[in-house]
Amino acid sequence: MLEYIWLDDETPILQQVPVEYSSAAIIFSPFIQMPEGWEKAKRKNDYEHIYPNDDDIRGKGKAVSWKKVMSSCGFKTHAELALALMTSIGALRDEYAREDLADLLHVNIKGDLFYPSEDHISPFHIPSLVKVLGANGSNRFYYAEPIVENSGFLDITEANLRTVLDDAAAELILMDDKMDFVFMSVYDSFINVFLAKDESINEWVRLMDWEARICDESTHISWYT
Structure with a gap:
């Protein structure tokens, strides 16, 4: 499974993620x-x-x-x-x-x-995460926390996502068990990064009613500077 990615601010986001992820979005935590x-x-x-x-x-x-x-x-x-x-x-x-x-x-x-949730994935996003992670027929999601070397698989339910998010350290990655969708927290920030293997990321952002910035080939994690 994909492990957490520390995104630097010198290279565009899409150049730092595995090539199979063709689209990315910066999701603003409410x-x-x-x-x-x-x-x-x-x-x-x-x-x-x-x-x-x-x-x-x-x-x-x-x-x-x-x-x-x-x-x-x-x-x-x-x-x-x-x-x-x-x-x-x-x-x-x-x-x-x-x-x-x-x-x-x-x-x-x-x-x-x-302020929005800092360093972490917002609790407000849990219902939409359940929908996205299970959209391709997946029943389980994978989570990984590099700081505490904690990882594993759980059934895709709001209760399990709440447990992971409540206990998570500042860096956390979530994905469905088919690795089609990835959601990452970003340290010292109020945003998360959403990755998808196909080009439908605009549609997902719209369907989930997320506030977001869709990444192009030049978008950095320090997109605001």
Whole structure:
């Protein structure tokens, strides 16, 4: 089976993946809206930073699109929002950091609206992952975590995907047992990479209602710079 791929920012994504994967997409993880007053009720003091865990997100959270956050911040492109997010977590070198965009994001991310899942695959994507991984008739999916050297096969169910995602380290790869579709988390980011062997990736993104950037031959993992 295919193992996790550490994508560098010097070479286009499609040149770094096995040749049988002819298409790729960058999937944006949704922002997280918790019920009004949720954070205040969780905090033990005014200085405590609270972020919802996976159970909180699945139980009470609602997905908020990048498009909606872009509108509230006055950003014109997904790249500007990505730069704001990456700058705010200190993931960019000084020459790429955009403190002005990060400041605008901070002003607009308040109350019970939270950043997307960082480093991990969003819990909001579990139902669509079940559909994609089983679309070719596969009954099992493969998962691999290189940091902890953990891997294996499980039946394609929401419960099994929840278990894997809840326990996963920052790097994780998922694929159906026929290896037609691949979904990877990306460290220090708020996106995932979706690979497909055929050219139907646009259709999959549309059917799953994912916010995404379809990769061409020149798209890098640092697509926002």
